[in-house]
Amino acid sequence: MDRRNILRLGLGLPFLLSGGATEALAGTLNDQMPKPARKPAPPAAPRALPVIMLDPGHGGRDPGAIGPSGAFExxxxxxxxxxxxxxxxxxxRCKAVLTRSKDVFVPLQERAIKAQTAKADFFVxxxxxxAPNPDARGLSAYTLSEKASDGLAAAIADRENAVDLLHGLDLGVSDPQVAAILFDLSRRHSLNTALARKAHIVKTAGAKLRLLDNPRRSANFAVLKVPDVPAVLIETGFLSNTNDELLLTSAKSRSKIATVLADAFTGAVTVG
Structure with missing residues (x-):
């Protein structure tokens, strides 16, 4: 190709690439170029399971209630x-943690602190x-209340709250103003949730287990004063009643009770 033809070709390129030809050429080149791989999204962090803190009542030098045949609570x-x-x-669906896993004495306030330390979502x-009446039997559930729902609830709470004085140091809050603040925090942040969960537990467990008359109760239990953690106390039965003692001392019956309550506790935390 002579010099004149080369010049004519060079002068014609701007016109050839006008009227959208430039964009078309760029698109063609882009289609032919390898695309950088898109960076994959980081995997979502696994959601932490709700923590249910289970608190086996009494322990060590504190036997709790003693049944007619000598069974220890x-x-x-x-x-x-x-x-x-x-x-x-x-x-x-949930993670379970115990305040004690062996026969040791744990002060009431320490049980509450364990729930806070474990960042529990539910304390049971x-x-x-x-019970004062040996005919009283069946499962019941309690939430915190400054005023007991009835005489039986008040009597049980008084006996439970005296445990630290009888079997160890009294680690309760002595300053009434601090105690009032703790109670208020508990009521503000957790009582409504605890009430709803108590209702769920009673409804679920009541379909398969015998319930105490008026099973949804309340009292001023020291162990339930856990700020920001919904807390419920479950009476699985009364060792003062021979029929309940027979059930509670049977491994087969305890297995059934455990299955029902595990389902009830899990549902109370995860449903709704």
């Missing part, structure tokens, strides 16, 4: 709590108490 509550924890873990204290 502390042994029954520990066995039940371990069974419930195993069922909760097996369900895979497990009991099998005695």
């Amino acid at each position: 502390k042994d029954i509550t520990l066995d039940l709590a371990k069974r419930i924890a195993a069922q909760i873990e097996a369900g895979g 204290s497990i009991h099998a108490d005695s």
